[in-house]
């Protein structure tokens with residue numbers, strides 16, 4: 001246990017006594033009172049941030065994110081990286097399209113006025129024109145355990161939606177919209193050697209990182225707007241043409257909300273969780289698909305990872321003009337995506353709803369650093385997405401099932417890795433904005449989904465469940481890092497299967513997460529030849545026992561390692577009398593050979609007969625058929641059929 005964790009635990013226990021069931025350290029708490037003007041697209045806000053120094057360090061500065069400034073002009077790091085487009089949507093060019101956030105005043109309650117001390121910082125790329133992160137030096141230091149209240153007046157101008165947040169006509173999706181304090185990380189918290197603020201600029205390929213707290217938010221806007229937000233709605237009061245809605249969210253790392261006069265509201269319930277779907281009226285017939293898939297996700301995560309600790313879930317269905325805000329996650333609040341009359345066989349609504357819900361666990365509750373270790377959020381979540389989609393919508397049909405074309409979700413994730421040209425240019429463990437040459441989605445989503453499914457098959461269902469449940473229970477509300485996940489896997493696997501097997505699993509994970517090597521094992525050669533009975537002067541020669549009519553064959557099976565990734569492999573060898581032998585190889589050298597002397601000939605050999613190693617990028621070379629004494633035409637037909645079967649298997653996946 002690090003010093004940092006000790007202090008976190010201390011605060012968790014203090015909170016447990018003082019605030020009744022605090023689940024998290026609650027060191028970044030926001031009270032906000034904001035008003036939206038739908039004409040100017042401006043939010044006027046004031047907030048009080050109650051921040052507690054839960055680190056063992058004395059601090060002389062604060063750092064904040066001002067993400068809406070990523071949309072301020074073409075010179076921001078976000079705009080430069082994304083080229084003004086994101087997921088295919090382009091930034092608008094008229095003035096109303098741009099967004100910004102302006103701190104009008106900032107002071108410590110009962111203390112220093114900080115307004116004139118704000119400095120923009122660009123720790124990631126040195127871009128002096130980027131205004132998405134700030135540092136605020138302090139006259140009086142903040143000691144370990146100190147609480148400060150910071151009063152901020154701010155103005156947030158929402159951009160026209162093209163990436164996640166903003167407006168589209170009178171639809172508003174308000175995310176990353178207020179001054180948000182960064183995470184202070186003491187030495188060793190995620191394995192780093194120096195302590196400091198972990199504050200990153202707003203990037204094209206990166207999401208977020210923040211501390212936990214309680215949010216009390218009052219939103220005022222025209223009374224005909226329907227509102228949805230993170231947490232629970234406490235009240236709604238109307239005054240003239242305006243109304244004020246109050247929300248509270250506990251133990252969350254962020255707060256987002258939406259407003260539109262057009263939403264149709266559908267409410268439902270799963271156990272104690274209130275589900276609220278805000279759907280476009282033209283998509284009303286798709287409401288059930290959102291609700292059913294959300295319930296599937298709630299049920300599956302509850303059973304295989306751990307309980308959902310909140311009692312609300314809001315799902316937003318954006319209009320087509322605001323599609324850039326779809327498929328995004330905030331605590332207890334997700335955006336999905338649909339278009340009118342979407343056929344049931346295109347399971348995009350289900351996939352997006354399940355995926356974004358899954359982020360509640362990895363982004364929201366475990367709350368890993370999405371800037372620096374994106375795979376721990378997107379990748380772990382994509383892995384659970386494949387499991388849930390396959391369970392509820394069929395292994396071979398979970399993503400697409402129309403007119404005889406069938407694609408499973410796991411197959412799609414795996415193909416995204418094995419057939420991607422970027423599969424060797426980067427690692428899954430990499431800062432999200434360091435994928436300039438590509439590979440962000442391959443390495444953050446597809447590859448982790450593939451190696452975590454491989455891990456699952458290597459350890460089996462029960463042990464796999466133990467790993468994930470232990471990981472969740474141990475690390476919820478604590479910002480785990482990659483090394484924490486690997487340590488949990490080691491611990492659980494060692495306990496159940498011993499150190500040798502745990503060491504193999506550890507080697508596999510380390511290569512898969514930190515490396516870019518690919519896995520490819522191949523049966524390169526199989527032969528069987530008749531050994532004539534010994535002839536000549538046979539004094540002192542041992543002759544194998546066999547019936548007079550039987551022949552003895554010597555068979556060879558050669559396995560090669562074509563890729564650089566090393567994994568232990570199983571090889572199933574089938575003889576023409578029906579006998580089968582499974583051989584194990586540590587997979588370390590470039591090749592190995594198995595030799596047999598037997599009355600039967602080898603018919604075929606197959607690597608990884610139970611299809612555990614999804615990481616193997618070429619499944620077509622995993623088997624080899626031998627029929628030496630058959631007529632050549634037949635031989636090639638059989639071989640072709642076997643090869644075809646493997647090709648089909650590698651595309652359609654799994655028998």
Ligand SMILES: [Zn+2]
Pocket residue numbers: 355356359378381
């Ligand atoms: Zn995601």
